[in-house]
Amino acid sequence: MNYLPHTPDDIAMALRVIGVDSVDELFADMPKALRKPDMDLPSGMDETSLLEHLRGLAAKNKGGGSSLLGGGVRNHFIPSVTPHLALQSEFVTAYTPYQAEVAQGILQATFEYQTMMSELTGLPVSNASMYDGASSVAEAALLAVRQAKKHNKVLISSGVHPESREVAKTYLKPLGIEVVEIALDNMITPQPEVDDDVAGVIVQSPNFLGYIEPMADLANAAHDAGALFIAVCDPLSLAVLKAPGDYGADIAVGDGQTIGNPVAFGGPHFGYMVVSDDLLRQLPGRIVGETTDEEGKRAFVLTLQAREQHIRRSKAKSNICSNHQLAALMAAVNLSALGPQGLRDVATQSVHNAHSLAKQLAGAGLEDAGFKVEAEPNFFNEFVLRSPVPAKALRRALADAGVQAGVPVPSAYGLGNAVVLSATELTTQADIDALIAALQNVGQPAPKQVEVAYD
Amino acid sequence: MNYLPHTPDDIAMALRVIGVDSVDELFADMPKALRKPDMDLPSGMDETSLLEHLRGLAAKNKGGGSSLLGGGVRNHFIPSVTPHLALQSEFVTAYTPYQAEVAQGILQATFEYQTMMSELTGLPVSNASMYDGASSVAEAALLAVRQAKKHNKVLISSGVHPESREVAKTYLKPLGIEVVEIALDNMITPQPEVDDDVAGVIVQSPNFLGYIEPMADLANAAHDAGALFIAVCDPLSLAVLKAPGDYGADIAVGDGQTIGNPVAFGGPHFGYMVVSDDLLRQLPGRIVGETTDEEGKRAFVLTLQAREQHIRRSKAKSNICSNHQLAALMAAVNLSALGPQGLRDVATQSVHNAHSLAKQLAGAGLEDAGFKVEAEPNFFNEFVLRSPVPAKALRRALADAGVQAGVPVPSAYGLGNAVVLSATELTTQADIDALIAALQNVGQPAPKQVEVAYD
């Protein structure tokens, strides 16, 4: 199976026109030693075998669609209309909209996306998308350092998703920027000491464990020391929770999966970044702006490109080129499909179910077996369950019982054995019952081989 | 869940503009006794519940995708590209192309479809599609009668699909047209007596049992008596078998499922009808023709509409209005995706697998148990297996063993207990092995309750 139009006649004709005798001659510049490498690759397949192979792989995955697994990405309601519209081939197979005249589709949709993200975050300037939440956190930290100039330290709450913190460190370390973590206190971020050399303070709310942070106080602490405040938020939560703009955040970033993309084993999703007006020219990535055309009609273009690598090269604000436009489009279509009320409904029911889950767990008599629900402080749609067995062993035991739940809490949180549980608007009472039943089983004298396998 | 844009404000404004006080007032013409009927219907559902309900129903079906069930429709290879292109929303949600200027998409695609059907059948004039194979057979019989005028009898081979024969009788009976069946002789159609009052002779090849008919001889017999010859063909078979035009058929009809539509529990598929030039003005249904526009550009339009009900009303050639355009488009895209060689490959491998299946069955030692493969006369990709148990009981027993196979042969064929087996290019050796194993089990002393349940 290949996708080539060339018939033998075509090839012969083309070679004639080019003036060479063979295809190999076209590769004459290539040193002989390099040619025809010995690659261990299978032969091609016809479409039927190919689909069979891929369906076979897909069938080896179990329990997809669960709504009890969170950890930053969750299986939320996406109406059928969303992928139908966002995945039209005109959007899917377009390039970056450099030729604005024939890219008003992507450009306008992106301008609309920017407006929606601005509305959600309460900040005025959104870029067109980033790779994901984690790299957006890293880019936000870089932005803060660029803006602050002299500073070369950032504070990051341990409540920020562990993978985001890791990525931030990967990005910042080689530039000599110190990344200092603020340990959580009772699962939320305490008021930190912010030194003068701190460029930015990064806090996630709801944090990785699910709890809502005192963002206004934390923002004040950052600002008092002349640092930027960077809020990391699940955009779905912003349907009902205070927006970063409300509490004075300078930058809002996060992963956009929850507002319109499938979990898809972790990607592609997209990262968003929205900033205050004065950070506009420090913003990494593409931005779409409104203008008028020769005839005075409204038109949209990529703008402020002087920030970007293809213009500024080594002086660019970031090296980002391709972003995650199609995933951002999925979100824009989805937000339009839901509207403010629909998004609120989704968020509300997700909160409702998560709190109901917490309450039912608390009342399920699991304490004796060593489980404990952490229902305080206020949490959104994820919360911590302390476990008598190691987190991964618990997750495995639940999976063996057909329940996909329990994102392990890293030991650095100092919570001992613990997992994050989550619920969404799609969680059913049957899901909750199954989880409780499975936990009750785990609560029984622990089946040895599970413990052993995962310690 | 509904699809209404109307807000309370919209409704109030519209009522004001219309000059009535309430929505109910708009229905004042409706006798009071009729209003607000008591209907036993459930309440509406949100999208999640709706999908759950439908997925639940879908999950109650078993063994879909089998390639051993035939009977006129079969699960053949359809590349992913076919539905992606044919089911673009511009095609799916368009109306009949009466406004040619904004319907060149459908019109040209239909013109191309007509050309492809003409190529397959070897006859010059195709309409834009019919409902299905069965109703096309009926319409072909009506056409023959219209053309012949004085005649009011048609002969139909018993090899024509039983459901097509039934439909033909339903259509023809009230018009006083006699439908005379030609019984099969050794599973193919014998040379019939064709009286002077016969308008048409209808023969299917490969016939319902799978065997290839002596079409040239049968066509001659019809023509000798001044009757039209109507060939009913699986269009897939025409990739390799002689075309109706080759043996002088006047009309070719059939069901188009096999060349690009999923089996979908029987529909929608489409019927095709292609005729000789002199039958053009008798053809029922829509036809697309080529012309030029005001600027001299090639353009396509619905043409020869004077045959149709919306112009001719009670004098129309048929009452058909909506046809099965989108299913025909699926076929056109699919034929273009396959090309002549791809279609030939599909047909060839289907033939290969069916003959291999027949051979393996014949060699599987099933005779003692009372099974017998009818490998003569020449068959295409379906053939008869005689069974020691009633056909439906056999089908059920196979299904219980996880094998979907065995279209029951109606008793009128005089073959006793028998089923039609089929294979396609998608049939695997594992499918064949499973069938043989299951048959060997059925061959064991017959499980009583199955026999009883199905007699």
Place this chain on the structure above:
Amino acid sequence: MTKLAPKPHDVTTKTSDNFPLIFERSRSGRRASAPPKPADTDLAALLGADNLRDTPPALPEVSELDLVRHYTQLAHRQFSIDGNFYPLGSCTMKYNPKVNEETAKLFNDVHPYQDPSQVQGALELLYNLQHDLAEITGTDAVSLQPAAGAHGELTGILMIRAYHEANGEGEQRRVVIVPDGAHGTNPATATMVGYKVVEVPTGDNGEVNLEAFKEVLGDHVAAVMLTNPNTLGIFETNILEISRLAHEVGAQLYYDGANTNAIVGRARPGDMGFDVVHLNLHKTFTTPHGGGGPGTGPVGVKAHLRDFLPAPLVKKTADGFDLDFDLPHSIGRMRSFYGNFGNLVRAYTYIRALGKEGLEQVSAMAVLNANYLRVRLKEAGFPIPFDRINMHEFVAQPPEGLKAIDIAKALLDYGVHPMTVYFPLVVKEAMMVEPTETESLETLDAYAAVLADVLRRANDDPADLLHAPYQTPVRRPDEVTAARNPVLRYRPSEPV
């Protein structure tokens, strides 16, 4: 507010040359797909050498990308509900929900000849839908077999004929009455069943002229075929009287369900006295029109006609669901298998999504929209021949001196689809508008504004409209030549 945007430019391929046919893109040896590779097979040996064709069919040979470009570009040369307001009267071009497409796909692999034990879900769906449609139409039994509205009509009139025959009145009753405003399929159907058609004129109020109706009525009448509301979009206020009169002479009353969108959930043909009712699932019940089809035309009947239905129905048994062939007077099959199952899934999805209250809102808002647009068109300068509260659609006319066809063609440049023109036949230069309930008032306002602009242009320059449209991929194709000199398939002009 939002004015309708001008027609989206056809940016894909605007050329002074002809748009290529897929055959013109063909090059010998190209392939756009990879089916399973066939084993070496001696077809002549297996099939008989005489049975093989000599030359392969000249199907297109294109690469996968060229295939994709072709059909993507063709899609851009096409109006659709998804892209354009499409208020075709009598056609109910409402929104076709995307979720329906998702659910229909779930059943693609189910084979119609599987043992019933293997297809319980499909049968249950059919059983439920039979029930739902009976409730909606006020009938006692429903066949899901017919493949379109006209096919439903044929089914229904065949049943009526069989019924009269069973009553020994087959010879006596040879006439079907239809209003002069009836859709062409009604008289055409009657003819297909061997009946003579008698037309009854429309009265001044746009309804069936009751006196004239009484005159043509008699015991020679087999059936009366009506839509209600009728094709003028007017509710037949005398429907109960019409029904009484028809039944008094032993005729059966047939309901053409094309206009069900006006009454769904609010009134039932069965309650009006109709004996046979077909529905167009591609109208009221949102299955897509597909550029011409497939439609789906289930037929519901009162109890006295149940046994005449085409077999099989789906029944519920102690073990689950099964096909029911036990219909002693059945007219016989109308098509293969069990109807357009994929569309039955779509319609079922729609009905269960909306539920009882949702369906009632459909007709309410369909009628509201149509009346609103009627008023707006009147304000824009279009005469309304039957100017009264209408139902889900209404008929307008161009101002004196203008032709409906020119108005229609002019609309195309604005990216909106014309209304149905020249139907029904009882109104000169008829412009029949059915906005449907899924359109917003802003869309209706924009349509009225566009129509006003068309009238302005006609005033400014009477010749302007005669050559409209100006911006479409082709402009006023020559239909006369097309019919006089039919070119119905591609033939290569030179040896390829």
Place this chain on the structure above:
Amino acid sequence: MTKLAPKPHDVTTKTSDNFPLIFERSRSGRRASAPPKPADTDLAALLGADNLRDTPPALPEVSELDLVRHYTQLAHRQFSIDGNFYPLGSCTMKYNPKVNEETAKLFNDVHPYQDPSQVQGALELLYNLQHDLAEITGTDAVSLQPAAGAHGELTGILMIRAYHEANGEGEQRRVVIVPDGAHGTNPATATMVGYKVVEVPTGDNGEVNLEAFKEVLGDHVAAVMLTNPNTLGIFETNILEISRLAHEVGAQLYYDGANTNAIVGRARPGDMGFDVVHLNLHKTFTTPHGGGGPGTGPVGVKAHLRDFLPAPLVKKTADGFDLDFDLPHSIGRMRSFYGNFGNLVRAYTYIRALGKEGLEQVSAMAVLNANYLRVRLKEAGFPIPFDRINMHEFVAQPPEGLKAIDIAKALLDYGVHPMTVYFPLVVKEAMMVEPTETESLETLDAYAAVLADVLRRANDDPADLLHAPYQTPVRRPDEVTAARNPVLRYRPSEPV
């Protein structure tokens, strides 16, 4: 074959209205979807009253049909590979197979935090793809984490930095060498890792100037970043010498895989001496560009760098497949989870569809097409600055006096996308053309004919091109004002 020609200019009915924003279609209270109805919930009680926002976000409120119209019409205002020839140099706009979309969907529901025992299929696929890409690039280990080409570059240069640091050469090596023709992401990446960038000039033959290269080389150099073929579409014939020289001074050689389409299956960066290689799966391996992304930029490395890769990789164990975090020198994570999994499925589908022989044909036909089009453009009157056998792309120039931008804009009216213009920077008025292997020769001929027609128009009327395009939804938007006075989101002009 089909010639493309501009649309006629007479626009009789063009309305000057703006195409509406989704916000301008919004009406308070409309909904386009039905999520699960929430239970009565006291959010203030559950979440803390202080934590709740005061005003909801002003998201659009539209009906489902208006939503569908909006995005369908927007899609029609957009060029795409599926609709248009799109020969953007350096971007590899080849056909994106539909079967990839089918297979990607199969994994939509898999959650990244499921227990590995539950996701064996997903892990097996990643494992297989790591293997396949290592074979294709000639490297020893592959990370699938990077989310784009530039992200792969960052990953690779970070690894090189960590490697030098591990060798105690972190302080000493502070320079990255890139050719002056390099893509902007190369120098930008070096800066992000804290390196200084030194450019090496292009020689007269379009290749890296070897003498100049030697001059800037030294033991202060951390890495040399190259594409091969380079951004002029020319194969660096001295690549083995360059590699030797670089390694001689202890520098690491980085391969920017944007141009892999020229060599895939025929030569491997690893064999050329590259230590780190990224691939753009959205180029060579057919994952869609999506209007800007998501891309995917896996990175392969030679054995000495394996332990520096971002964790996790996927490993095979006795029990199946598992995540492998055991990378002692890992630079750390580059993003969350395991990369753009959906695109990894697509690329894997593509690789397994083609297999070894198929991949080799890709580069052969990509290079054939590019050379053919180069000759055709030369015939059409376009100078070719480095006129030699090129690889998968080539750079042309407009004839003296014309600007690449005007040629590009003129092309839009013909329904074809322009080439990349003004890149690479080393050629004045560069027009960089990459047809890819999935295009037929007829399409290339048509493009050459269109370009010839553009030159003809420029000759006939020099002002003509300056205002092109004429037929697009908008024409030459004012980019200067857009940047000077940025309007980056919608704000209602009046209270809604």
